[in-house]
Amino acid sequence: MMNNNTQIVTEDLKNIWHPCTQMKDHETLPLIPIKRGKGVYLYDFDDKSYIDAISSWWVNIFGHVNEHISSRIKEQLDTLEHVLLAGFTHKPAVNLADKLVNLTPKGLDKVFFADNGSSAVEVALKMSFHYHRNRGENRPLFLSLTNSYHGETIGALSVGDVELYKETYAPLLISCIQTPVPKDQSEESAKSAITGLEKILKERGSEISALIIEPLVQGAGYMHMYHPLYITLAKPLCAKYGVHLIADEILVGFGRTGTMFACEQANITPDFMTISKGLTGGYLPLAITMTTLDVYNAFYCDYNEHKAFLHSHSYTGNPLACTAALATIELFEASDVLGENQKKSAYILEKLQKFKELSNVKEIRQTGMIAAVELDGYAPEERIGLKVYQYGLDNGVLLRPLGHIVYFMPPYIITYEQIDTMIDTAYEAIKGLL
Ligand SMILES: Cc1ncc(COP(=O)(O)O)c(C=O)c1O
Numbered sequence: 001m002m003n004n005n006t007q008i009v010t011e012d013l014k015n016i017w018h019p020c021t022q023m024k025d026h027e028t029l030p031l032i033p034i035k036r037g038k039g040v041y042l043y044d045f046d047d048k049s050y051i052d053a054i055s056s057w058w059v060n061i062f063g064h065v066n067e068h069i070s071s072r073i074k075e076q077l078d079t080l081e082h083v084l085l086a087g088f089t090h091k092p093a094v095n096l097a098d099k100l101v102n103l104t105p106k107g108l109d110k111v112f113f114a115d116n117g118s119s120a121v122e123v124a125l126k127m128s129f130h131y132h133r134n135r136g137e138n139r140p141l142f143l144s145l146t147n148s149y150h151g152e153t154i155g156a157l158s159v160g161d162v163e164l165y166k167e168t169y170a171p172l173l174i175s176c177i178q179t180p181v182p183k184d185q186s187e188e189s190a191k192s193a194i195t196g197l198e199k200i201l202k203e204r205g206s207e208i209s210a211l212i213i214e215p216l217v218q219g220a221g222y223m224h225m226y227h228p229l230y231i232t233l234a235k236p237l238c239a240k241y242g243v244h245l246i247a248d249e250i251l252v253g254f255g256r257t258g259t260m261f262a263c264e265q266a267n268i269t270p271d272f273m274t275i276s277k278g279l280t281g282g283y284l285p286l287a288i289t290m291t292t293l294d295v296y297n298a299f300y301c302d303y304n305e306h307k308a309f310l311h312s313h314s315y316t317g318n319p320l321a322c323t324a325a326l327a328t329i330e331l332f333e334a335s336d337v338l339g340e341n342q343k344k345s346a347y348i349l350e351k352l353q354k355f356k357e358l359s360n361v362k363e364i365r366q367t368g369m370i371a372a373v374e375l376d377g378y379a380p381e382e383r384i385g386l387k388v389y390q391y392g393l394d395n396g397v398l399l400r401p402l403g404h405i406v407y408f409m410p411p412y413i414i415t416y417e418q419i420d421t422m423i424d425t426a427y428e429a430i431k432g433l434l
Helices: 004-015 023-027 067-077 091-103 117-134 154-158 163-172 187-207 229-240 262-266 293-297 319-334 337-357 384-394 416-431
Strands: 034-038 041-044 049-052 110-114 141-145 176-179 208-213 244-248 272-275 287-291 361-367 370-375 405-408
Touching (some): 067 319, 117 154, 117 272, 117 287, 208 229, 370 416, 384 405
Parallel strands (some): 141 176, 244 272
Antiparallel strands (some): 034 041, 041 049, 110 287
């Protein structure tokens, strides 16, 4: 007899090709069909619950089925579901743009809409290249940090440096070189990486349109973390060579690293900032590339001068998604989310100390509401991440390690008791590998 889960899984596998998956794995690894969500919990079709310790790929910052966001979207649904944004506009887009200009670092005054993180990165890359071209300069090269990840469309993949995603497509990619990411969270490492950046900019600065970085935390790059000093020093250095700084805050934006945006900790305003993921509280796809008046003005002229930025997506600035984003920002305004997060992240760090007793744990690191446990001594073929994932699911916690990195990026509404369950389950999973 099939249970409720098996039935939907069988139907799924008939037709669906899942992302980031070797589909053959599902001959032995069961898919988890989710029927509903509430708060930090997801529930399958047999009503088993799972704590979503990774905010469903880092998006659900206020958990699932949040009453406020849901009700704001329902209202909008009966007013205007969509209209194109070329030649037309609407209240949710206008209000959201106004909020974002006030919320992001001073000087990011222009808001360009897209509909997923990779597209926002494409927009930033194209705009930067085009800015230089509009000013009579040819800068066909981009610079990014080693170990970086910026998405998987061709441009975004080109500026990434995680081999797993990039290697196969190398012949298709646009020109990009890497400069070393600081090797750890110390100030010394930040300064030493700046020396590397200075050398590259000196040699090739005039060919480079922009340096793109993930501020403070490289997410898909195994939750690697570095000191804000690197960004503080990189910004004026880039400016000296006329190179834009693109801060990709798609993962780290909206409070994840302890401040609303990670760049605030470096006290700089980048030339471009890309945001997505937490922007809509995990409800709807939306992404934004913010930039400065300087960039905007380089495109502003008579039509026949052919300098306009002709980039568009069908769902650009979708009103439902903008409303979800406005509702998400209202949740930040309604209570001291960042203050509460600070207490929760201190509690998480304290709980993680006991992991140091385990001989397979190499390092514990944390930035705000991101914590990672790095395991040591395993070959990639052992797929220990998969074992931890499976243990987590069996015990009601959705952990999705990146290789040998077990990490926690829970919704901000997680309670202390739920933190205990999440971390104790991961501890048992890691201990069980010994
Ligand atoms: C830093 C960063 N940039 C860009 C992206 C791409 O976003 P999307 O998956 O929405 O295309 C991601 C996704 O994980 C990311 O972490």
